[in-house]
Amino acid sequence: KQRIYRIPEEQSPGTVVANITAKDPDDEDSPSRLFYSIQSSDTYFSINPSTGVLQVSGRIDRDVLPLQLHPNVSMIIRVEDSPRVGHSSEMEITVIIGDINDNPPECNPSTFRKEINENTTAGIVLLDLRNSCRDIDVDPPNNLFSFTGLSGFGSNNFALESAESGRLVMTESIDLENPSNPGVEVYSLTVRVQDIASPNYSNTIYIYIRIKPVNEFFPVFSSPSYEFYVPEITKVGSSIGKVTASDADWPPSVITYSIIAGGGTKDYTNAFWISPINGDVKILERLDYETTQKHFFTVQASDQEKTATASVTVNVLEVNDEEPICSPNFYSFQIPVSLAVGTNVNGFRIQCQDRDSDPRSFRYFIGGNVNNHFTFSPVAGSNTSQLILASPFDYENGLDTKWIYRLRVYITDDNLLSVKNKATHLVKTGTVTLSIRVIPNPTTVTTTTPGFTVVTKKENLYLDSAWYVPFVTTLGSLLLLGLLGHLLARWLCARCLSAPQADSTPLINAPEKKKPKKEVALEMIKLNTVFDGEARDP
Numbered sequence: 339k340q341r342i343y344r345i346p347e348e349q350s351p352g353t354v355v356a357n358i359t360a361k362d363p364d365d366e367d368s369p370s371r372l373f374y375s376i377q378s379s380d381t382y383f384s385i386n387p388s389t390g391v392l393q394v395s396g397r398i399d400r401d402v403l404p405l406q407l408h409p410n411v412s413m414i415i416r417v418e419d420s421p422r423v424g425h426s427s428e429m430e431i432t433v434i435i436g437d438i439n440d441n442p443p444e445c446n447p448s449t450f451r452k453e454i455n456e457n458t459t460a461g462i463v464l465l466d467l468r469n470s471c472r473d474i475d476v477d478p479p480n481n482l483f484s485f486t487g488l489s490g491f492g493s494n495n496f497a498l499e500s501a502e503s504g505r506l507v508m509t510e511s512i513d514l515e516n517p518s519n520p521g522v523e524v525y526s527l528t529v530r531v532q533d534i535a536s537p538n539y540s541n542t543i544y545i546y547i548r549i550k551p552v553n554e555f556f557p558v559f560s561s562p563s564y565e566f567y568v569p570e571i572t573k574v575g576s577s578i579g580k581v582t583a584s585d586a587d588w589p590p591s592v593i594t595y596s597i598i599a600g601g602g603t604k605d606y607t608n609a610f611w612i613s614p615i616n617g618d619v620k621i622l623e624r625l626d627y628e629t630t631q632k633h634f635f636t637v638q639a640s641d642q643e644k645t646a647t648a649s650v651t652v653n654v655l656e657v658n659d660e661e662p663i664c665s666p667n668f669y670s671f672q673i674p675v676s677l678a679v680g681t682n683v684n685g686f687r688i689q690c691q692d693r694d695s696d697p698r699s700f701r702y703f704i705g706g707n708v709n710n711h712f713t714f715s716p717v718a719g720s721n722t723s724q725l726i727l728a729s730p731f732d733y734e735n736g737l738d739t740k741w742i743y744r745l746r747v748y749i750t751d752d753n754l755l756s757v758k759n760k761a762t763h764l765v766k767t768g769t770v771t772l773s774i775r776v777i778p779n780p781t782t783v784t785t786t787t788p789g790f791t792v793v794t795k796k797e798n799l800y801l802d803s804a805w806y807v808p809f810v811t812t813l814g815s816l817l818l819l820g821l822l823g824h825l826l827a828r829w830l831c832a833r834c835l836s837a838p839q840a841d842s843t844p845l846i847n848a849p850e851k852k853k854p855k856k857e858v859a860l861e862m863i864k865l866n867t868v869f870d871g872e873a874r875d876p
């Protein structure tokens with residue numbers, strides 16, 4: 339009346355499960371005609387109506403519902419001796435479906451990605467693979483699996499804690515700066531997840547581990563301090579030097595440069611500029627040696643997190659960029675034609691100064707110096723020199739024809755201070771203009787100090803309106819004539835008396851006495867060189 343059978347799952351259709359047999363006492367001696375059927379509706383099995391052979395008719399999967407939970411399939415088998423009005427009997431058959439190992443372990447996800455910082459301490463558990471894997475086979479050991487076969491690039495840095503646990507452990511701290519594996523950031527591993535039971539189905543798990551770089555190192559300047567040498571004539575915008583910093587971190591850090599202190603001058607808060615990208619230092623204004631010989635500033639290199647500083651000294655190099663400045667720079671005077679050779683002309687003395695040259699570095703040249711009448715003494719080696727008449731004027735023989743000399747005096751500095759630096763050796767020139775007029779009559783001219791001299795010749799003449807003048811003159815003349823007549827008479831008389839000595843003084847006195855009607859006076863007025871355009875007769 340009741341039977342239990344056991345079959346494994348996944349038997350192919352047609353597999354015989356049971357031979358159901360029945361006996362009919364009516365047919366003791368002859369083979370009976372009995373009919374078998376399954377009463378409950380079931381898709382797993384079928385029964386041969388005439389033979390009673392119970393066979394598998396559909397797929398029986400123990401690993402899915404409902405068999406997963408209820409592996410016993412019960413059915414009522416009915417047997418009849420006649421299709422229409424016969425007798426029948428029933429029995430209950432239970433088929434217990436057994437589990438077989440027909441599924442591999444499955445992991446979801448089957449690909450893992452994990453990021454860890456470089457230099458993470460060895461021994462930490464990175465992944466627990468078991469949590470995401472299972473085997474749908476229902477009964478052990480079919481549903482048991484293990485993790486093996488860790489392989490792939492970098493697998494020596496990692497290990498599975500045990501085959502059962504499926505925990506991936508880092509065995510070695512990874513340093514991206516380590517020369518043995520520089521910059522290796524991604525490790526790709528595979529692990530096999532495999533059934534313990536035969537036939538040992540397996541699957542593959544893919545694991546990608548990325549080592550995140552950690553900014554461990556500070557940037558380091560190639561030198562703790564830099565010295566640049568810049569000639570003072572260097573153009574604004576020129577590059578004057580370069581600082582570099584490096585950083586041991588992997589990946590190579592992008593370093594940015596900046597000036598964080600100093601670098602200002604009196605007129606500019608930032609006289610220097612540094613390229614953030616390559617550390618190139620440029621000047622934003624002209625550097626003047628005569629003002630400041632050294633500039634200091636501090637540069638910083640930053641890898642966005644860590645910084646380093648270095649000091650920069652800019653030494654301004656002296657270049658002869660200053661020209662001699664001399665005084666007076668214009669001078670006009672007159673000299674007598676008879677001036678003796680060797681005389682300091684008009685007492686003229688030039689005085690020069692130069693902000694970047696030695697007082698001994700001056701040289702004096704004269705342009706427009708026709709017949710080389712003039713020279714400076716000394717011609718070189720002093721910041722002061724006298725104008726000397728070098729050769730006499732000779733207009734009478736036609737050697738000289740020029741009465742006005744316009745001398746251009748060129749004063750050069752020999753640049754003794756920067757002569758050591760040949761590349762920047764320059765000569766700067768200053769000029770002074772002299773205007774010299776040679777006066778044929780030397781008597782009227784004497785000047786000793788700068789400025790020009792107006793020589794005024796004043797003739798004192800009588801006015802027409804001065805009526806008393808001709809009166810007095812006439813009277814005087816008459817008296818004089820009278821005196822002359824008297825003297826003549828006495829002289830004749832003395833001659834008659836044969837006097838040997840005669841006084842000739844009156845003869846000399848006579849023309850002198852005729853002159854007073856005209857009186858000449860010379861007056862010299864010294865004026866400043868600034869002439870206001872107005873002249874007055876004092």
Ligand SMILES: *[C@@H]1O[C@H](CO)[C@@H](O)[C@H](O)[C@H]1NC(C)=O
Nearest residue numbers: 354355356357358359389391
């Ligand atoms: C079922 O029974 C028949 C006759 O009794 C026999 O020939 C056959 O081999 C049996 N099959 C099984 C599977 O036992």
Ligand SMILES: *[C@@H]1O[C@H](CO)[C@@H](O)[C@H](O)[C@H]1NC(C)=O
Nearest residue numbers: 689690691692697698721722
């Ligand atoms: C000329 O040089 C001397 C030193 O040699 C200096 O004392 C003097 O001040 C200088 N004169 C001028 C005008 O610069």
